[in-house]
Amino acid sequence: MWADLGDTYDGPHATPQRVTSGPYFLNISSLNDGRLDLAQSDHVSSEEFAKWTRRVTPQADDLLFSYETRLGEAALMPDGVKACLGRRMALLRPNRDIVHPRFMLYYYLSPAFQRKIKQNTIYGATVNRISLSTIGKWPVSLPSQKDQRAIAEVLGALDDQxxxxxxxxxxxxxxxxxxxxxxxxxxxxxxxxxxxxxxxxGTPVRANIDFWNGADLWASAKDITGAPFAVVVDTEEKITQQAIEQTKAKPLPAGSVVMTARGTVGAVARLAVPSSFNQSCYGFAPVAIPPGLLYFSVLRAAQHAKSLAHGSVFDTITMRTFDHLQIPNFGDSGAATEAQITPLLDLVSANILENKLLAKTRDALLPQLMSGRLRVKEAESLVETVM
Incomplete structure (x- = not known):
């Protein structure tokens, strides 16, 4: 049972006063793809930290997980980080005589355990949750400690890269x-x-099935705001060539820049691959300005516009907005700067594409290793082909 794996603790059922620096106050937004993203965490004062760690202080290799709203998210607590649990967060302090901490993370993220979470989800009017009072009774089946370490090493090699x-x-x-x-x-x-x-x-008519589920990228504002390092390498939805030919959803080439104009206004991303996008965004092709200079020019202009808002309403961008947003006029000197920044941006794009492949490999191996359908030695050979 889950209770045999270690001790489970939950965080405070309130929110402390946040400050700009100090110990971290972890929240469910900090849990991202099996990792703890401290950039998404708030800070608390030392006094507040002492108050919010009376129940438990997170320590290295604790399994952090959400028990409300974003269910199924988890990460291991890194070493050397001073933090307290936030609302809707809990942790399992693993018994190392029974479970390897990193294996426990992969076990939690595995499709089989994710199904168990869904089966035990309590659907409420405001948030969905799992009950920490009953999670201890959930059945858990683990391989030997030796196999746990081996599986953790194989999957961990991908995550480390x-x-x-x-x-x-x-x-x-x-x-x-x-x-x-x-x-x-x-x-x-x-x-x-x-x-x-x-x-x-533009957005192709959704009622026309001939326009959707094709092979061509189509970015929504969500794809722009969620792009890793502001680089679009894939999109949640795809459109067909017919949609491109018959609607306003025309793709821009790789190196183009897209800015959100409504909703989350002023988010900027560059296209590593050709992509169309919806009518909540404006795109800029690298014609008059080369890709690297174009990206940072548009990004800095958007950042400047948001800083001038000073909390006032900045809820839309129109064509007239671009009359007031200014960018550097490099002239002939731009070529030298472009030559400096292009290799760096290309490296970022290449790493993001590689990470996508590594994550896909990890996610494919995870259920196979957990179920025993794939031997560790076989998995190691597969990992070597992508690293």
């Missing part, structure tokens, strides 16, 4: 932005509308 790629991409992206800002600081600025031609996206 994803993490390494992510860290490299973060550094490369920051360096590219720094190089752009440094070059842009010494050149004049001009309205975006003088150099760029915004393209408004």
């Amino acid at each position: 994803i993490e390494a790629n992510t860290n490299i991409s973060r550094i490369a992206n920051q360096l590219a932005g720094h190089l752009f800002d440094q070059a842009a600081s010494s050149v004049p600025r001009i309205p975006m509308s003088e150099v760029l031609k915004p393209v408004l996206g």
Whole structure:
């Protein structure tokens, strides 16, 4: 049973006052694809931290998981992080004599256990939840400690490479932005509308089944805001070539930049592959400005516009907006800056594509290893082909 795996604790049933620095206050938004994303976590003061850790202080290798709203999310607590549990968060402190912590994470994320979560979900009027008072009675079937370690090592190798790629991409992206800002600081600025031609996206008629579930990418605002490192490599929905030919959903080439104009306004992403997009977005093709300079020019213009709002309503972007948003006019000096930032942005795109393949491999191996249908040695050979 779950109770045999270790001790389960939940977080406070309230929210403390947040501050800009200090110990982390973990929340369910911090759980992302089996990892703890501290960038999505808030902070609390030392005094608040002492108050919110009276029940439990998260420690390395605790299994963090959500028991309300975003059910099924989990991550391991990293070493050296000072944090307290947030609302709707719980943790399992694994008994290492019974379960390997990293195996426990993969076991939790496996399709079989995810089905168990769904079977035990309590559907409420406001939020869905699982009961921490009954989770201890859930049946759990584990392989030997030796097999647990072996499975954790195979799947962990893929996740470690994803993490390494992510860290490299973060550094490369920051360096590219720094190089752009440094070059842009010494050149004049001009309205975006003088150099760029915004393209408004379109949505094919959903009632026409010939337009949907094709092979061509079609980005919604959600795809733009959720793109890793603001790079679109795939979209949740796809359209057909017929939709492209007969509707306003025309694709822009790789290297183009897309900005959300409604909803979450001012989110910017670049296209690593050709893609169409909906009418909540404007696109900019790399015609007058090369891809790297185009991306950072549009990104910085959007960031500047949002900073000027100062909390006031900034809820839409129209064609007229681009008369007022300014970008650097690099002229002949732009080629040198583009040559500096292009390899860095290409590295980010390549890492994101590789991470997609690694995650797909991990997700395919996970249920096979957990069920015993695939031997660890066989899985190791498959992993070697993608790393």
